[in-house]
Amino acid sequence: DTQMTQSPSSLSASVGDRVTITCQASQDIFNYLNWYQQKPGKAPKLLIYDASNLETGVPSRFSGSGSGTDYTFTIIGLQPEDFATYYCQQYHNLPWTFGQGTKVEIK
Amino acid sequence: EVQLVESGGGLIHPGGSLRLSCAASGFTFSNFVMSWVRQSPGKGLQWVSSITGNGGSTYYTDSVKGRFTISRDNSRNTLYLQMHSLRVEDTAIYFCTRDGPYSSGCHYHWGQGSLVTVSS
Numbered sequence: 001d002t003q004m005t006q007s008p009s010s011l012s013a014s015v016g017d018r019v020t021i022t023c024q025a026s027q028d029i030f031n032y033l034n035w036y037q038q039k040p041g042k043a044p045k046l047l048i049y050d051a052s053n054l055e056t057g058v059p060s061r062f063s064g065s066g067s068g069t070d071y072t073f074t075i076i077g078l079q080p081e082d083f084a085t086y087y088c089q090q091y092h093n094l095p096w097t098f099g100q101g102t103k104v105e106i107k
Numbered sequence: 108e109v110q111l112v113e114s115g116g117g118l119i120h121p122g123g124s125l126r127l128s129c130a131a132s133g134f135t136f137s138n139f140v141m142s143w144v145r146q147s148p149g150k151g152l153q154w155v156s157s158i159t160g161n162g163g164s165t166y167y168t169d170s171v172k173g174r175f176t177i178s179r180d181n182s183r184n185t186l187y188l189q190m191h192s193l194r195v196e197d198t199a200i201y202f203c204t205r206d207g208p209y210s211s212g213c214h215y216h217w218g219q220g221s222l223v224t225v226s227s
Binding site for chain 2: 044095097
């Protein structure tokens with residue numbers, strides 16, 4: 001299985017901050033990388049697909065980049081509604097696998 | 108608007124069986140790959156299974172192969188997950204997802220989830 005190592009596991013940030021989360025795959029996943037946001041008690045929501053494509057309706061403060069085995073998710077100008085847990089996920093190799101998540105908390 | 112509504116979860120003893128359903132609306136159901144993704148309480152996400160639009164191909168994570176069966180009824184716009192020989196470690200919220208038209212892996216839309224608790 002392709003292991004997805006996400007870091008950090010949690011972070012504290014303030015409204016307006018820039019937040020960066022990284023995800024490293026155990027093998028090349030050729031940009032088959034998604035980012036999801038999950039709020040407590042809710043289902044995950046797709047934000048970024050194919051490493052850097054913003055899903056329809058997702059604010060432009062969210063972005064993704066990377067290639068090969070290393071990927072980055074960034075929020076520029078953190079908003080109150082962005083406090084949540086974020087997951088990366090690869091879908092190049094079955095079984096599709098997720099990172100362990102990054103909880104973004106209010107500082 | 109895409110809507111996915113899961114049902115069928117509950118408390119079941121180890122070794123028991125359960126069938127989850129996912130009623131879909133707001134899109135042409137038969138045109139899309141559908142999946143099940145689960146989340147253990149307080150834990151991360153795990154892809155479980157996917158099925159192509161015509162039901163001709165199915166895929167499973169190793170830990171459920173031979174125990175779980177994914178299926179769909181395109182005339183009823185409904186996705187199913189039949190679960191047998193349930194284990195304590197199958198305890199999770201099970202989400203139904205709508206993926207892309209041709210391939211699985213990108214979970215564009217999610218249901219609210221159905222809780223399955225396996226306990227004696």
